[in-house]
Amino acid sequence: MKTQKQKLLFLFAFLSFLLSVAQVKITGKVTYRNKGVGEINVTLKGTYDGATTDAGGKFSFETTEKGNQTLTFTHPKYNDIEKSIVIDNQDISVDAELKEQINEIDAVVISAGSIEASDKKRATALLTPIDVYTTAGADGQISSALTYLPGVQKVGESEGLFIRGGTGTESKIFMDGSLINNYFSSSVPGIAGRDRFNTSLFKGNVFSSGGYSALYGQALSGALMLESVDLPDQSSYDFGISPIFLSGGFQKLSEDKNHSYGATLGYSLLSLMQKVLNFNTDFINAPEGLNGDANFRIKTKSGGFFKYYGMYDTNKMGVRAASLEPGSDYALVRINGKNTYHNLSFKQKFGKYLLNTGASYSYNRSDLNFSGETNDIESAKTQLLTTGNYINFKAVLERKINKISAVRGGFELNNTDEKLNFEDVKKHYQDFISSVFAETDLGFSNQLSAKIGVRAENSSFLNKSNIAPRLALAYRLAQNWTTSFAYGLFYQNPESKYINGPASLDFQKSQHYILQLQRTSEGRSLRLEAFYKKYDQLIKVKNIANIDSQNQPVQTAINNDGYGYAKGLELFWRDKKTFENIDYWISYSFLDSKRDFMNYPVSLKPNFASEHTLSVVGKRFIPEWKLGVNLSYTYSKGRPYYDIASKDVNGNVVNFTRNEGRLKDYNALNLSFNYLPNLGKKDSKVFTVFVLSVSNVLGTKNVYGYNFSQDGSRSSAVVPPVNTFVFVGAFISFGVDKTQDAINNNL
Amino acid sequence: MKKYLLSFALAFMSLTAFAQADYEKIMSEKIAKIETCKTVEDFQTLANDFQRIGSKESGKWLPSYYAAFSYIQKGRVMMREGKTQDLDEVANQADKHLATAQNLAGADNAEIHLLKKMAYSLRMMVNPQQRYMTDGMKAAEELQIAEKLDPTNPRIALIKAEDIYFTPEQYGGSKTKGIEMFKKAADQYNSYKPKSSMDPNWGKGEAEYFISQPAK
Numbered sequence: 001m002k003t004q005k006q007k008l009l010f011l012f013a014f015l016s017f018l019l020s021v022a023q024v025k026i027t028g029k030v031t032y033r034n035k036g037v038g039e040i041n042v043t044l045k046g047t048y049d050g051a052t053t054d055a056g057g058k059f060s061f062e063t064t065e066k067g068n069q070t071l072t073f074t075h076p077k078y079n080d081i082e083k084s085i086v087i088d089n090q091d092i093s094v095d096a097e098l099k100e101q102i103n104e105i106d107a108v109v110i111s112a113g114s115i116e117a118s119d120k121k122r123a124t125a126l127l128t129p130i131d132v133y134t135t136a137g138a139d140g141q142i143s144s145a146l147t148y149l150p151g152v153q154k155v156g157e158s159e160g161l162f163i164r165g166g167t168g169t170e171s172k173i174f175m176d177g178s179l180i181n182n183y184f185s186s187s188v189p190g191i192a193g194r195d196r197f198n199t200s201l202f203k204g205n206v207f208s209s210g211g212y213s214a215l216y217g218q219a220l221s222g223a224l225m226l227e228s229v230d231l232p233d234q235s236s237y238d239f240g241i242s243p244i245f246l247s248g249g250f251q252k253l254s255e256d257k258n259h260s261y262g263a264t265l266g267y268s269l270l271s272l273m274q275k276v277l278n279f280n281t282d283f284i285n286a287p288e289g290l291n292g293d294a295n296f297r298i299k300t301k302s303g304g305f306f307k308y309y310g311m312y313d314t315n316k317m318g319v320r321a322a323s324l325e326p327g328s329d330y331a332l333v334r335i336n337g338k339n340t341y342h343n344l345s346f347k348q349k350f351g352k353y354l355l356n357t358g359a360s361y362s363y364n365r366s367d368l369n370f371s372g373e374t375n376d377i378e379s380a381k382t383q384l385l386t387t388g389n390y391i392n393f394k395a396v397l398e399r400k401i402n403k404i405s406a407v408r409g410g411f412e413l414n415n416t417d418e419k420l421n422f423e424d425v426k427k428h429y430q431d432f433i434s435s436v437f438a439e440t441d442l443g444f445s446n447q448l449s450a451k452i453g454v455r456a457e458n459s460s461f462l463n464k465s466n467i468a469p470r471l472a473l474a475y476r477l478a479q480n481w482t483t484s485f486a487y488g489l490f491y492q493n494p495e496s497k498y499i500n501g502p503a504s505l506d507f508q509k510s511q512h513y514i515l516q517l518q519r520t521s522e523g524r525s526l527r528l529e530a531f532y533k534k535y536d537q538l539i540k541v542k543n544i545a546n547i548d549s550q551n552q553p554v555q556t557a558i559n560n561d562g563y564g565y566a567k568g569l570e571l572f573w574r575d576k577k578t579f580e581n582i583d584y585w586i587s588y589s590f591l592d593s594k595r596d597f598m599n600y601p602v603s604l605k606p607n608f609a610s611e612h613t614l615s616v617v618g619k620r621f622i623p624e625w626k627l628g629v630n631l632s633y634t635y636s637k638g639r640p641y642y643d644i645a646s647k648d649v650n651g652n653v654v655n656f657t658r659n660e661g662r663l664k665d666y667n668a669l670n671l672s673f674n675y676l677p678n679l680g681k682k683d684s685k686v687f688t689v690f691v692l693s694v695s696n697v698l699g700t701k702n703v704y705g706y707n708f709s710q711d712g713s714r715s716s717a718v719v720p721p722v723n724t725f726v727f728v729g730a731f732i733s734f735g736v737d738k739t740q741d742a743i744n745n746n747l
Numbered sequence: 748m749k750k751y752l753l754s755f756a757l758a759f760m761s762l763t764a765f766a767q768a769d770y771e772k773i774m775s776e777k778i779a780k781i782e783t784c785k786t787v788e789d790f791q792t793l794a795n796d797f798q799r800i801g802s803k804e805s806g807k808w809l810p811s812y813y814a815a816f817s818y819i820q821k822g823r824v825m826m827r828e829g830k831t832q833d834l835d836e837v838a839n840q841a842d843k844h845l846a847t848a849q850n851l852a853g854a855d856n857a858e859i860h861l862l863k864k865m866a867y868s869l870r871m872m873v874n875p876q877q878r879y880m881t882d883g884m885k886a887a888e889e890l891q892i893a894e895k896l897d898p899t900n901p902r903i904a905l906i907k908a909e910d911i912y913f914t915p916e917q918y919g920g921s922k923t924k925g926i927e928m929f930k931k932a933a934d935q936y937n938s939y940k941p942k943s944s945m946d947p948n949w950g951k952g953e954a955e956y957f958i959s960q961p962a963k
Contacts, residue, residue, distance in 0.1 A: 038788070041799065047803065048800055050796075051792075052795040128877060130876055234884070522832045
């Protein structure tokens with residue numbers, strides 16, 4: 001009995017000895033492309049045993065498990081690997097070669113020609129609302145802030161984005177996919193219209209200075225795709241006050257956070273500042289505007305999302321300028337503009353499909369009155385009244401193929417109905433452009449991706465169709481270095497403004513080639529872009545009438561014989577890292593362009609294209625003072641100007657350059673301050689921002705161009721309405737007081 | 748026969764007890780490691796360890812909770828080293844494990860809500876100016892929920908104290924005020940009894956560390 005017990009004891013001892021020595025060591029190395037990878041989770045499946053690889057990819061652990069087992073290797077950036085092993089009494093070595101997991105975060109992004117500003121793409125994020133508001137000299141306008149990016153020309157006398165040697169009308173602006181007609185307020189010749197849309201309405205944007213997606217069309221140069229905000233984070237009331245405007249608004253978010261609505265109302269009048277500052281422009285009616293907008297957002301139970309935004313605005317101004325024509329002392333022009341825009345969009349996911357639809361309607365009325373003034377007596381007014389109704393509808397269906405690939409396709413319908421009254425002329429212009437498009441994003445690996453698209457359009461006015469292929473590629477050269485290439489064909493109808501007589505016209509056409517090299521690292525980004533753009537079928541115009549006492553003749557398109565090119569190099573550097581609390585960027589653009597279009601007698605450097613543009617933007621936030629100090633500087637080489645007249649040569653009307661020259665270089669240094677007194681105060685219900693901005697601090701007298709009299713003997717400079725402008729304002733917002741809710745909930 | 752049955756039952760019990768003990772043993776071992784981890788790699792290794800335990804013990808919320816906590820600590824180390832650009836990725840991982848933990852533990856777990864708060868705070872640090880209104884607000888919301896669920900939880904007091912401590916005075920924070928709050932948190936730690944030896948019990952050392960710091 002005793003011996004048996006001893007035997008048993010011995011057996012136990014032996015068994016436990018066996019158990020203790022039965023620890024088997026498993027070692028190995030995990031590699032990706034022959035390089036060791038750290039942080040890989042190595043697990044003996046179904047046990048606690050495992051290890052994490054070190055920086056060299058090596059791991060080692062011990063286990064008491066036996067027999068057929070599975071070893072797993074996991075890491076969020078790589079595909080999981082499983083390896084079957086048999087554990088005996090010997091140590092084992094298991095190596096694994098990882099396969100890269102293709103995912104959105106690491107996939108190379110095609111960025112040739114485009115700058116995306118959303119919170120996700122932080123490295124190059126630009127022109128988020130805060131960026132716009134803190135760019136000195138941008139006046140809180142998206143379009144102005146864009147002129148501090150490479151590729152956008154500084155053209156002060158006219159609204160629109162002048163991209164890479166393109167005119168202001170060669171770029172289009174979209175909101176949630178729908179075209180915005182008349183994005184800028186109506187204005188008089190020589191004074192740029194302003195953005196009608198509030199910057200804080202948009203949460204992000206994609207700005208393309210060329211080679212943009214097949215989803216968009218009718219822009220020869222570039223496109224700005226604005227993305228409106230979703231549901232607000234909370235209900236709020238906002239007020240803005242300054243000597244030039246008053247505004248108020250609210251956003252109400254429902255309790256269940258499934259819908260929201262809001263509205264704003266604003267009024268602006270420049271007359272007070274006119275008394276303080278020294279204006280170049282003699283306003284007979286100071287610019288005055290009234291605007292209101294309303295919005296709602298609804299999340300449906302099935303996951304759909306409706307967004308509506310509607311606005312109405314009116315603006316007025318009158319300008320008196322010394323007349324260049326004999327018989328009158330002054331030339332007067334008054335504008336009275338009315339505009340309304342409504343945009344409804346809807347998106348929803350259906351399994352693998354994502355549907356995005358949007359419809360917009362806009363109405364624009366611009367009432368221009370021209371007159372002369374002699375010895376304080378105003379002559380009879382000549383009216384140029386334009387009204388337009390625009391309807392845009394777009395539907396895009398997208399299907400994801402794998403994590404980074406997708407196909408999308410859809411159609412777009414665009415109806416334009418414009419009426420123009422000018423003396424005896426009554427014009428009615430109608431055009432219906434229907435487009436279909438398809439595009440595919442192909443992610444071959446995290447290193448290589450492509451976008452191939454095609455767009456076809458038909459214009460009822462031109463009675464013609466076009467097909468435009470687009471292509472873009474991106475390749476990652478190294479961890480932080482990427483290169484991308486874009487090519488595309490772009491078509492645009494002739495501007496209706498120049499359709500004043502019978503002519504057989506066609507689409508205008510451009511071809512883009514863009515090559516980009518980009519380096520992005522933590523807080524810094526460097527972009528180098530080279531482009532070549534070829535124009536064909538641009539319209540040529542002839543003068544058909546002169547407006548009394550004015551120097552802007554009425555022109556009509558006669559054919560599509562125009563052509564041209566633009567080529568250039570651009571550099572962009574942004575650095576948020578080197579200096580604490582300082583964010584600065586530098587952009588430089590070199591542009592070489594020539595075109596023979598409109599009334600140009602020969603191929604000329606366009607009068608809106610400057611060869612060298614340099615801008616520097618700096619923003620420093622001083623937390624201790626709750627103060628933001630922003631600085632910007634722009635230099636652009638003097639643009640050419642022309643005085644083009646026509647003469648009769650053997651019965652043919654021939655254009656010729658009567659006067660020409662080069663403007664002096666443009667320079668402006670702008671400064672702005674934002675003071676946020678309530679910043680960081682716990683439980684603060686009020687958020688206030690005080691703004692002081694001074695544009696063109698040094699008072700440089702810039703010239704935008706020259707106007708010539710009808711006979712060419714006299715000229716006058718086109719200058720900004722004011723050399724140095726000072727803006728002061730306060731923006732106050734109140735988050736809805738939650739004290740009441742807190743009390744109710746705790747009772 | 749009875750004897751055999753008994754011993755069989757005993758053996759079976761001891762076996763399950765052994766397995767249970769194994770889980771507790773390894774968890775205690777890893778939980779103890781939290782205090783000694785310093786680097787990004789340390790916390791990643793720890794997160795992997797908890798992940799491994801979690802995949803075996805798929806019915807238990809604590810491994811996922813600790814995996815998330817390890818990721819958050821990793822993120823906080825990265826934040827101190829100025830690597831804020833990659834915090835989204837870390838917060839994503841933390842959130843993934845927090846979702847698992849919440850599925851198992853229920854939505855009224857203050858400890859999980861507190862970690863959610865910390866994950867949102869990490870996200871906010873990627874772009875504070877822009878994300879203050881979104882992630883910052885969500886962080887505050889989660890903290891509020893946690894506080895409502897468990898007002899005496901010292902970890903909630905600790906994180907609140909930290910927020911005040913690191914907020915510059917002009918923004919309503921202060922080191923002195925922060926230290927006062929750390930003291931309050933330390934008091935709460937003294938009277939706080941975790942539900943089990945494995946339930947969250949971290950942060951006391953941190954409170955003491957801050958209390959020992961000079962106010963200025």
